[in-house]
Amino acid sequence: GESVGLHLPTLSVQEGDNSIINCAYSNSASDYFIWYKQESGKGPQFIIDIRSNMDKRQGQRVTVLLNKTVKHLSLQIAATQPGDSAVYFCAEKAGNNRKLIWGLGTSLAVNP
């Protein structure tokens, strides 16, 4: 498949384990955050979002945690499966700014 980035941070986990992917953001005015998953050879796919008035949001097998004090966002994937292998991007948006600011991504490798 196509590589989407060189020297990406890589997280390697065993199938069935929980994964935690971290993202630090710099703009304290950011009030909306999104996680995307990009599988090899495909476009990014929305996973979950969270607004700054929340600390935690859960989806199917995924949980996003937001710590505004230290400007940190994390994506937790429960019972990681081989199909979860992908590059994960966090993105942030501040107020009325129409643009998303994208992180560089983290590569998740799931070992069978």
Place this chain on the structure above:
Amino acid sequence: EAQVTQNPRYLITVTGKKLTVTCSQNMNHEYMSWYRQDPGLGLRQIYYSMNVEVTDKGDVPEGYKVSRKEKRNFPLILESPSPNQTSLYFCASSFSQIGDTGELFFGEGSRLTVL
């Protein structure tokens, strides 16, 4: 099936030869955008459009043009491609302004090589 369709998926061209990458969405989305993705640089926005006949520059608009004559189509035009425009390009659409609905739908990508 709801989708964003880009064409071509792969293209090799030469410097200076004008090309257009088409993008079409069937979800009646108002917002459309073009990104380029390069190793180590992540996703960078080229242009975006809030609605028909409304377009605006993103972070890296130089060397590109867009148009939004119809709601469903948002072509990316490279009038005189150069090697530094070799990249993986993604078109994306959303129902409304980012932050209102959150979800951007991406196309499968167009791999462009300029020799």
